[in-house]
Amino acid sequence: MVVIETVRLLIRPFTLAVRLGANIIAGHLLLTLLGRQGMNLKFSFLLILLIAIFALIALERAVACIQAYVFTILSTLYLNEHNSAILSK
Numbered sequence: 001m002v003v004i005e006t007v008r009l010l011i012r013p014f015t016l017a018v019r020l021g022a023n024i025i026a027g028h029l030l031l032t033l034l035g036r037q038g039m040n041l042k043f044s045f046l047l048i049l050l051i052a053i054f055a056l057i058a059l060e061r062a063v064a065c066i067q068a069y070v071f072t073i074l075s076t077l078y079l080n081e082h083n084s085a086i087l088s089k
Helices: 002-040 043-088
Strands: none
Touching (some): 002 043
């Protein structure tokens, strides 16, 4: 049981980092894929694409704020749990 708890405490920061990184990369990848389509479109569709890209940029900023909040809260919870586990021993 001690081994399982130790592994869980050690792996948690890495899983948090992977999830955060995947969310960041997904947004950038979507913006890149849409941005590269601009050369193939006519002018009227290009304006729609630009509006969509600016909307995605606004969404990415909102997601970045939410991710920063979630990362801070989860890090705080992890540190509190880790410190309480050390103090209880």
